[in-house]
Amino acid sequence: MTVDAHKETLEFKAEVSQVLDLVIRSLYSNKEIFLRELISNASDAAEKLRFEALTDDQLFEDDPDLRVRVLVDKDAGTVTVSDNGIGLSRQEVIDTIGSIASSGTRRFVEALQSREGGSDAAGDNALIGQFGVGFYSAYIVADKVTLISRRAGLTAEHGVRWESDGRGSYTLETVEKPGRGTDVILHLKDDEKEFLDAWRLRSVIGKFSDHIAVPVEMQKEQYEAEDEEKEAQAEDRAPEFEQVNRGTALWMRSKSDLSDDDYKEFYKHISHDFEEPLAWAHNRVEGTNEYTTLLYLPKRAPWDMWDREQKHGVKLYVKRVFIMDEADKLLPHWLRFVKGVVDSDDLPLNVSREILQHNRKIDTIRGANVKRILSLLETMAKDEPEKYQQFWDEFGKVLKEGPGEDFANRERIGGLLRFSTTVSEGTEQSVSLDTYIERMQEGQDKIYYITADSPAAARHSPHLEVFRKKGVEVLLLSDRVDEWLVSHLHEYKGKHLQSVTKGKLDLGELADKEAQEKTEQAEKEHGDLLKRLKESLGERVQEVRVSTRLVDSPACIVVGEHDMSANLARVLKAVGQEAPDMKPTLELNLEHPLVKRLEAESDGSRFDDLGMILFDQAQLAEGGQLDDPAAFVGRLNKLMLNMFMSGG
The missing domain is CATH 3.40.50.11260 (Rossmann fold)
Incomplete structure (x- = not known):
């Protein structure tokens, strides 16, 4: 680390070059999405400031009108996405920008490295969608990115400047920044100068970001100037800005006014997923509890779905004011893969996670959300079974x-x-x-x-x-x-x-009455074998009995009807938890040659060895582990040698 006053050069905390190479290689054919991702981030920052200002309006700093601005500097070859949202402190820049979504990077890179067969655009897109590397899409069109930010509430001298060419390190410098918020400056590559055209940028904003509730602005002169004289006049006056997106909450618009593309682009905005959603449900509820929901099913599971510490949930708004990102009380944990928005007209604007825990209206919304997702899945399973199978392959374990x-x-x-x-x-x-x-x-x-x-x-x-x-x-x-x-x-x-695998086999009316009677008779006729083997195995087994399950195998182990299954006991032990020490029942197939050989064995030592081999084999067949594998191998070797020496 090189330190010069308040400036330092730091290495990325993660394998940033691999991630950036993946992003650039896989998304180059859809370069426009860099603007969507940066505007989405800026919009999120504005909404977070609006929420924090509910309890501290000083954060607005005499600038209450939240906005995102897209600026073009043709001479410098830069495009800037600027917001006056919550901003970032120096440490927040290090934690979020400097380490690529921090906690999950290693898992992401491991997933990338484990894929076989080299580059695969579809597979790369899936990984990007699971991981969500929105900020880094800037490097699709830029060979250097500069970020200047100041967190709301801090004074001007606490601004921070981050800069990197994306090749393994970045510089961090304390700078003066009068206004709060964040400026992301993209130094465009030589072959990406098309994005210096203001009309080009405006069309991209209309395509991808029209639904964002925060106004997105551009300079009027940049797309209205028709000749050099008009441009010269424009330079003599302060720049005028005009909103270029619709700027209304998409979920509040009528379903009849929205296209599938509108829904898909809004999903990408709120989820930072590069893939389209699998399905969605949009509802407005009126009456004693008024609210709007827009819920999505993703195509692929996010990388952190099995991280118990990671918060999951939908975005909560109250009267179009953003409240929190992961409102986990609005959906149960088993639906944690669902993305979306809930906007309530009845909750207080200062609602907190604690209030959500004890609010009847939240319980009502949660119950309704569950029913909507279940209905959505039921319809898909009935009408689009192949699509439902795709959902099941991704999220079945969670369901x-x-x-x-x-x-x-x-x-x-x-x-x-x-x-x-x-x-x-x-x-x-x-x-x-x-x-x-x-x-x-x-x-x-x-x-x-x-x-x-x-x-x-x-x-x-x-x-x-x-x-x-x-x-x-x-x-x-x-x-x-x-x-x-x-x-x-x-x-x-x-x-x-x-x-x-539990208790005595009960096939009900499927049972063969004659076979049952034959088994009962066999229990009596071969009682000596069962008793002898039980004594030989001792405390290892609860009982030895004749099996009605087996056709080809000599033996199997069974637990009691109300006992924990052997598989569950293994699962608990594997995660470090205690499992009850259960004694299984050993069932024998009396028609199998090995069991017949066991019954005919008069030598006590050989009988014990063969009985233990049958018991150990039965455990192995169920996926169990032997207490003494070496003893099992020794008995098996002895048995085979005796067979060879006896000639059969």
């Missing part, structure tokens, strides 16, 4: 949190869930619970499922053997959240959800 957090809407959320099953495996299409019920066999009264720590473990579990034999469909659940889901979603449309 699965819903039944555990929202009891009132549990059934509706259940109808939106999608699963891989023993029938759908190998296809890209997932299955709804309604489709599962439609395909249930005659006499089937349960929805069967299995949980495992991976799709392969679920698909190849020995517990599925009898279900495959009978053609009974089973849900294959392998997401961590699935254990949370089935612990709260006990039934759907009157059909009980039943784990195939």
